[in-house]
Amino acid sequence: MSVDGEAVRVTTEAERTDGPGWEVDPDDDWALAAVATVGRQLRLRREASGMRVGDFAVAVGYGADLVYKIESGRRTPRPEYLYMADEVFNAGGLIAAMKADVKKVRYPKKVRDLAQLEARAVELQLYDPLHIHGLLQTPECARALLPMRRPAYAVDQVEQFIAARVARKEIFERNPAPELSFVLEEWTLRRPLGGEELSCATSLSTCLRRGSCVTSSCK
Known part of the structure; x- marks a missing residue:
């Protein structure tokens, strides 16, 4: 699991x-x-x-x-x-x-640096026109997206980055929580990944359950 x-x-x-x-x-x-x-x-x-x-x-x-x-x-x-x-x-x-x-060191340095910035942030305003932002991705969504990267990651690297993205979700548990705003293109929600049974729309569930997060979609 x-x-x-x-x-x-x-x-x-x-x-x-x-x-x-x-x-x-x-x-x-x-x-x-x-x-x-x-x-x-x-x-x-x-x-x-x-x-x-x-x-x-x-x-x-x-x-x-x-x-x-x-x-x-x-x-x-x-x-x-x-x-x-x-x-x-x-x-x-x-x-x-x-x-x-x-x-403290189990993830790549660039991921650790990003997580440290997120941990100190009081507000995050994020726009991603191509994919669901990493903070909103489920492990299943990340596992479908990361192998598409070129040049390709090794299987070991994919699992490492998935674990790192999951760990970064600790930002949602902060008290007080930062203000989070995500602007997404609508097609990133509708696009199937890894077959018709998987899309990244389900990745929004964690964010939408928290009142401190605002999401918008752009057609």
Whole structure:
């Protein structure tokens, strides 16, 4: 199931082989340092417990290659990976607590910078003539739109950007909430995506349930 940056999700068999996180941007020094620190702590915990990589991989239900990547700082662990490691090592919540450090860097830097601006905003006035704005997109809508990008994103990048868009919706939960205005072209609401059964019109439901959000459509 799809989730935001905090909730635990059900993983597929493919994800259990190489998927509870994303590759770290080699140009993102802050992310590299944070993920390397978390990976080092996980490796030290595993070695102190006397577990081999293969044994630990079996215990948490992920592939050994993925464990190597996380411990070497090349892969960002998701919260559920840290939860399972905490249980295996009986760490009393110390490993699970590292999710706060990982959360700060789990998305690309440009997405983090945008989210920080949105978090400080008192008012947002947004116009998008081509698509439903990212803040209004459901995961299903984003999953249909992002693969259309050229040059194409890798599958791993698509899932990372979807999770980032969902996490940015925290702006709707702020108290006091900012004033939000979205101006959309009507055809972006009517256009089918991924077959007739999916359109992005359903993406407006979250916004329309909140009185602080004003939407307009332009024909």
